[in-house]
Amino acid sequence: MQLKKVLLVFSFVTICVIALLYGISPQWFFDTFLVTSQEPSIDQSHILRAVMMLYIALGLFWLYCAFSDRYRDAGIIVLAVFCGGLVAGRVLSVNFDGIPSPILILYIFMELSLVPLCIWLMRRDN
Numbered sequence: 001m002q003l004k005k006v007l008l009v010f011s012f013v014t015i016c017v018i019a020l021l022y023g024i025s026p027q028w029f030f031d032t033f034l035v036t037s038q039e040p041s042i043d044q045s046h047i048l049r050a051v052m053m054l055y056i057a058l059g060l061f062w063l064y065c066a067f068s069d070r071y072r073d074a075g076i077i078v079l080a081v082f083c084g085g086l087v088a089g090r091v092l093s094v095n096f097d098g099i100p101s102p103i104l105i106l107y108i109f110m111e112l113s114l115v116p117l118c119i120w121l122m123r124r125d126n
Contacts, residue, residue: 008066023052080118
């Protein structure tokens, strides 16, 4: 149970940092992390800010679940589905679009590592 709590709190902190990197200043994110010299369009900035708030909302859910015995397992399941969905989309994009910027490759490995960890934590208690 303690490992689940730690993972959920860690996921909250990590996803909030990533969200804030995306959304506070999309131009800074583009300039710093993406291999591009273009300025984000209004639509791209809009999407990044919407994703920022989605990530923060999920992070707050995981934080709540970390301190709720009743919802801790639900938080782990949602974390696994979230990371699994993201990594599936990223792998699909690599196959169709090519290799992305280094930060996005790092995200692939981070998300991919969490899925089996979540599955292991769920099976461990059963």
